[in-house]
Amino acid sequence: MTELSFSAEPNGNTIARDELKSFTNQIGSNLRLHHDNNEIKDQVIDDNELNSFKNQIGSILGLHADIDKIKDQVIDDILNNGRQSLAKYEDDIRPRIYRAEMNSADSKLIVLLKKYFYRRWETQCERSNEWFISFLTQYQKEKAPDLYERVLTRTAENGNRYLKNCPILSIVLQLLFENIDDVCLKNTDIFDKLWSAITNKGLKSITKYSTYIKEEVMNEQLDKNQSILFQALREYHRPQVFSLLKENNTPEMETMYDSILDKVAENGWPTGKHDIKQKIASKSDQTLHSN
Known part of the structure; x- marks a missing residue:
């Protein structure tokens, strides 16, 4: 088999740099990826809406920019790490306000944070991953409202702690594996092990964690044709797959992309x-022999 050159410089086996850049830019646009960092192109909460959330948090906590120098720090910490991060600022908040906002299950702060995190999920996914919003809505209104509320509240309490580097996959796992509750998350590493297994070994590895998921739900998720988890895994692996295809100057990137995503979601990233790499090498070898 002919040895591949992974250089972007023009030679007999590769695409010229300008042509490659144009090609990958077009594919990246089609596949909802940024050209510079390969991240999924997500819409974010606009500045006006974000500032509204920040102002409301400041008002709830009695923080004022002119007298509270740490106002921005407190608010940013809460928006990233949830209500529990407020414990670090107990001495900076009036005792009455602190107790009311930290100890109540339906305090103004926790209610606002649930709205904020849902809005963040919604804006990140409303264009590129409408299926995820439909999935959330189904759980919220029909399938399991209590479970949905539990996961949303958990996120409002802890922010990004359990979302890892892919909120879509994390939320899907938390809703499907409902027996991984708050106590389990705090006191065991089961969720971390599940995450590692499913991203490295693929969809079928969920059978090892059958204790934490209903049998009918597990069987449904193992069927790729109806599996929400399979779609979430595709989103998790999307940047890695794109990056590898781009790195290896793959001319057939767009046509190969979906089938490769399916394979990675099913079998995990290492496999x-x-x-x-085998497919890239085979394609290149076929091209060279045809010339």
């Missing part, structure tokens, strides 16, 4: 990465 999928190996298969990708």
Whole structure:
């Protein structure tokens, strides 16, 4: 088999740099990826809406910019790490306000944070991943409202703590594996192990965690044709797959992309990465022999 060159410089086996850049830019646009960092192109909460959330938090906590120098720090911490991060600022908040906002299950702060995190999920996914919003709505209104509320409240309490580097996959796992409750999350590493297994070994690895998911839900998720978890895994692996195809100057990137994403979601990243490299090498070898 012919040895591949992964250089972007023009030679007999590769695409010229300008042509490659144009090609990957077009594909990145089609596949909802940034050209510079390969992250999924998500819409974010606009500045006006974000400032509204910040102002409301400041008002709830009795913080004023002119006298409270740490106002921005407190608010940013809460928006990233949830209500529990407020404990670090107990001495900076009036005792009555602190107790009311930290100890009540339906305090103004926790209610606002639930609105904020849902809005963040919604704006990040409303264009590129409408299926995720439909999934959330189904749980919220029909399938399991109590479970949905529990996961949303958990996020409002802890912010990004359990969202890891892919909120879509994390939220899907938390809703499907309902027996991984707050106590389990805090006192065990089961969620971390589940995350590692499913991202490295693929969809079928969920059978090892059958204790934490209803049997009918697990069987439904193992069927790729109806599996929300399969779609979430595709989103998790999307930047990695794109990056690898781009790195190897793959001319067939757009046509190969979906099938490779399916394979990686099903079998995990290490196996999928190996298969990708084999497929790239095979395609290149076929091209060279046809010339």
